[in-house]
Amino acid sequence: DEVLRLVAERLTELARPLELVARTGDDEFALLLPAMAALGEPAGRVGGSMPPALRRARELVEQLRLPMEVAGVRLAVEVTVGVVAEQPGRIEVSELLRRASLAVGRAKELGLTVGTYDSSQDASSTDHLALLAELQDAFAADDQIVLHLQPAVDLVTAAPTGVEALVRWRHPRRGQLSPGAFLPAVERSELLIPFTRRVLDLALAAAADWTANGINIPVSVNVSARSLTDPTFPAQVTEALRRHRTPASRLVLEITESVAVSEQEVVDEVLARLRSSGVQMSLDDFGTGFSSLASVTRIPVDEIKIDRSFVDEMIDKPAAGAVVRGAVELGARLGVRVVAEGIETIEQRAALIELGCPTAQGYHFCKPMPADKIVQALTQ
Ligand code: C2E
Ligand code: CA
Ligand code: CA
Ligand code: CA
Structure with a gap:
């Protein structure tokens, strides 16, 4: 109030x-x-x-x-x-x-x-319901919700250090949809729980695949802010790990700061339980929230991911470079891994190496790819 x-x-x-x-x-x-x-x-x-x-x-x-x-x-x-x-x-x-x-x-x-x-939007509330009904069908089908996987790599050697799962919806009529087109609707509905379960299952199955091929790197899954206000979420995660007989340390949960302040107590409790289960935590889109630094001290994380916007502007704008340098130093001091997002060019790669950033993810190294291609990409 x-x-x-x-x-x-x-x-x-x-x-x-x-x-x-x-x-x-x-x-x-x-x-x-x-x-x-x-x-x-x-x-x-x-x-x-x-x-x-x-x-x-x-x-x-x-x-x-x-x-x-x-x-x-x-x-x-x-x-x-x-x-x-x-x-x-x-x-x-x-x-x-x-x-x-x-x-x-x-x-x-x-x-x-x-x-x-605009007047065509007058149908939008029915659109929303139709989308949710279609999503329910998508969960029933087993090939509509898929993951694209993108490795994070050592900036110098390009050796993979982890793989992020990025969800896609293969819509039967509209083609492949990006998360932005349907996630907001999922997050505001009761479909979030079955959706999260599906994503965790697909991600852990993919990780089992590359482990079987001798590659022992973790899989990162993005977590909706709303899941962090759900007291049953930690149990959903540990159950998924049990289903796949995967040690908790092989799973990284990527969280952002956009968590309702009013529910901070529940969120802290959920994060503490996740942490004590042995799952790794990563602070995504680092630098874009209004309190990034506060979050790093409040939420114990294993990794921070520097938002793509800083990498984008790093070369032209000294201030963006300073944020990257600051994040790298902060990571080193706290013993937290640092990953830069959205590296597209060799110049950005060189600049990041110069700033001491150890790890990165982006089109320059590898675009997100369908799950059946990842083992080959990781072993080549
Ligand atoms: P994010 O976690 O920040 O993921 C990075 C986004 O940048 C991805 O977009 C990825 O495809 C894209 N990207 C990677 N490398 C580059 C690059 O070099 N250049 C550019 N321009 N883009 C790059 P995507 O797949 O569309 O995902 C968008 C967002 O949707 C993600 O942002 C994440 O917040 C959310 N998301 C994706 N999958 C899931 C999921 O399974 N669950 C939840 N809750 N959120 C998800
Ligand atoms: Ca992410
Ligand atoms: Ca991000
Ligand atoms: Ca983002």
């Missing part, structure tokens, strides 16, 4: 003259922007002007995300915005709000921060 009160306060402060703020739900706010022409923006097409509204929405998101302090704790809020552009007076306010909430739902489904409304 305190957080939402602060958000409301901040939103009210941010609103410019002529912009109206209303609280339309528990954690839902509406902002009515005046006709953009009145703000000196060029008039848009009939039906309102989307680009200026989008720009304004992004601006507000940036400012709303700035960390705030509640009872001595610094925290940041996640914001999703739906934008509707309409000419003044053309539709009822209630209809505007309905469309805005459709746009929000769509944005969340796609994992975006800002979504826009």
Whole structure:
């Protein structure tokens, strides 16, 4: 409540003259922007002007995300915005709000921060249900949910040090779908548990395959933030390990920091139980959360993965290079493995070696590949 009160306060402060703020739900706010022409923006097409509204929405998101302090704790809020552009007076306010909430739902489904409304989206809640029904079918079929596997390698020798499992959905009509297209829907439904079970099973089966070929490197599985708020998750993991007779140390769970602050106690408990079961923990997308450094001290991890964005910008932007160097030093000091993500070029490889980074993953070495190709790739 305190957080939402602060958000409301901040939103009210941010609103410019002529912009109206209303609280339309528990954690839902509406902002009515005046006709953009009145703000000196060029008039848009009939039906309102989307680009200026989008720009304004992004601006507000940036400012709303700035960390705030509640009872001595610094925290940041996640914001999703739906934008509707309409000419003044053309539709009822209630209809505007309905469309805005459709746009929000769509944005969340796609994992975006800002979504826009268009009339074709009016089917989107039925889309969502259809997607979930199809996913249920996908679990029943045994060849629709598959893993692509991508090795992490020693930067100097290119010898594999581990393999990450990245899920794909071979949709019967739409072709191969990336996690971004269906994970958000899975994560918000009761399908998350059977989904996670399937991914763990496929990953541990793949690992058994390369172990049988004499390669003793661990498999990394990405964990949804929501699983970390599920007290039964550690047992799901240990049961999967038992099914596959795999020692816990061969499994790395990749987690991100995007975990609800309100459920921090459950999350800490779940992480502690995972850790004591002997599973390795990796902090994914390191550097992108607002509290990366705090997380490293709060969550005992075995590995940090430097987010691809820093590797991307490392060569042009000294600040990105400094983050990489900082992460490498931090890793060395804490005795934590450091992996750089998304290496695409030989220049990036050289720069990372220069910075002392030991391990990396990326297209430069190997693209994610179907499970039946991995043993060959690892042994060549
Ligand atoms: P991530 O964990 O950060 O995974 C890295 C993403 O970068 C993958 O995208 C991978 O295919 C891609 N990638 C690897 N090397 C390169 C490179 O050199 N250049 C570029 N541009 N991209 C590279 P993908 O497979 O689409 O996965 C996206 C995200 O979906 C993952 O991000 C992860 O957060 C999530 N995810 C994937 N599989 C699972 C899963 O089984 N469970 C859960 N909960 N999340 C998953
Ligand atoms: Ca990952
Ligand atoms: Ca990552
Ligand atoms: Ca990522």
